[in-house]
Amino acid sequence: AQSVTQLGSHVSVSEGALVLLRCNYSSSVPPYLFWYVQYPNQGLQLLLKYTTGATLVKGINGFEAEFKKSETSFHLTKPSAHMSDAAEYFCAVTPGAAGNKLTFGGGTRVLVKP
Amino acid sequence: GAVVSQHPSWVICKSGTSVKIECRSLDFQATTMFWYRQFPKQSLMLMATSNEGSKATYEQGVEKDKFLINHASLTLSTLTVTSAHPEDSSFYICSARTGPATGELFFGEGSRLTVL
Numbered sequence: 001a002q003s004v005t006q007l008g009s010h011v012s013v014s015e016g017a018l019v020l021l022r023c024n025y026s027s028s029v030p031p032y033l034f035w036y037v038q039y040p041n042q043g044l045q046l047l048l049k050y051t052t053g054a055t056l057v058k059g060i061n062g063f064e065a066e067f068k069k070s071e072t073s074f075h076l077t078k079p080s081a082h083m084s085d086a087a088e089y090f091c092a093v094t095p096g097a098a099g100n101k102l103t104f105g106g107g108t109r110v111l112v113k114p
Numbered sequence: 115g116a117v118v119s120q121h122p123s124w125v126i127c128k129s130g131t132s133v134k135i136e137c138r139s140l141d142f143q144a145t146t147m148f149w150y151r152q153f154p155k156q157s158l159m160l161m162a163t164s165n166e167g168s169k170a171t172y173e174q175g176v177e178k179d180k181f182l183i184n185h186a187s188l189t190l191s192t193l194t195v196t197s198a199h200p201e202d203s204s205f206y207i208c209s210a211r212t213g214p215a216t217g218e219l220f221f222g223e224g225s226r227l228t229v230l
Contacts, residue, residue: 036221043120043207043221044158090157101148102209102219104157 002027002093004105012111019078021108023065023091026072033074034092034102035065044090050074061085086112116142118210120222127198128230135193135225137208143188144210148219149181152205164191198229 007022025031032051036044048059055067061084065076074091091105117140127133137147145166150158162183163171170183180202182194191210195202207224 041123041205041224041226043118043223044209045221046218049218101160101163102158103160106157109155 002031002095002103004091004093004103006089006091006105006108008108009106010109010111012113013081014113015083016080019063019076019081019085019110021076021089021091021110023074023076023105024072025074025091025093027093027095029095031093032096033065033067034094035059035063035074035076036090036092037061038088038090038107047076047089081110081112083112083114086110116140116210116212116218116220118144118208118220118222120206120208120225122225123223124226124228126228126230129199130197132194132196133198133227135195135206135208135227137191137193137210137222139189139210139220142210142212144191144212145188147185147191147208147210149183149191149193150207150209152207152224154205158207161193195227198227200229203227203229 003026005024034049035047038044047063048057050057050067058064063078089108092102094102119138121136147164149161152158160173161176164183164185166185172178185191205224205226209219209221
C-alpha cells in the first residue's frame with residue numbers, strides 16, 4: 001500500500017519568492033511520484049514526474065522536484081513565484097509500473113501575493 | 115499531449131434522477147480509465163478503474179450499483195450516478211492511460227454534479 005502526505009494545506013508566497021511544497025510518501029515498492037496542478041473547476045495537469053534515473057526532475061512552468069529516497073520525500077520547488085502559480089497542487093504516488101493507480105496527497109493551495 | 119474530455123462540465127439534477135457523465139480520449143485509445151471523486155477543498159479519491167470490454171473494478175466503499183461504469187469502447191467510458199441524492203454532489207474527474215501500465219495518465223477537465 002502507498003500513501004502521500006502533503007505538509008501544509010495552504011501556502012502563501014510573495015510574487016518573486018521561492019515556492020516550496022512538501023510531499024512525503026510511503027510505498028512498499030519503488031514508487032513513481034508525480035506533481036499535478038489544478039486550477040479552479042478544472043482537471044489536473046501534470047507538472048512533473050519521477051519514475052527512475054535522475055532524482056532531480058524538471059517540469060513545466062519552471063517547477064522542479066527532487067526524489068530523496070532516504071527521506072521518502074518529493075518536494076516541489078520554483079525559484080520565483082508568479083501570480084499564475086496560484087492554484088491547488090497535488091502530490092501523487094503509484095507503485096512503480098503497477099497500473100497507474102494513483103494515490104493523492106491532500107493537496108496544497110498556493111496563494112501568491114503581489 | 116493527449117486530450118481527455120468530459121461531458122457535461124456542469125450538471126444540475128433533481129434528487130432521485132440518474133445522471134450520466136462521459137469521458138472520452140480524443141486522440142488516443144485508452145484501454146484503462148480511472149474515475150475520481152473530489153469533494154470541495156479536498157483531494158481526489160479513486161472510485162473505480164474502468165477497463166474496456168470488462169467490468170469495472172471498484173474501490174472499497176464505493177457502491178457499484180450506485181455508480182455504474184461502462185467502458186464500451188477504447189475511447190469512451192461513462193459514469194452513471196443512479197438515483198442521485200444531494201450527498202452525491204461532487205466534482206467527478208476521469209483519467210485515461212495512453213498505453214501499458216507505464217503509460218502517462220491524462221485527466222479530463224472534470225464534471226461538477228449538483229443534486230437538488
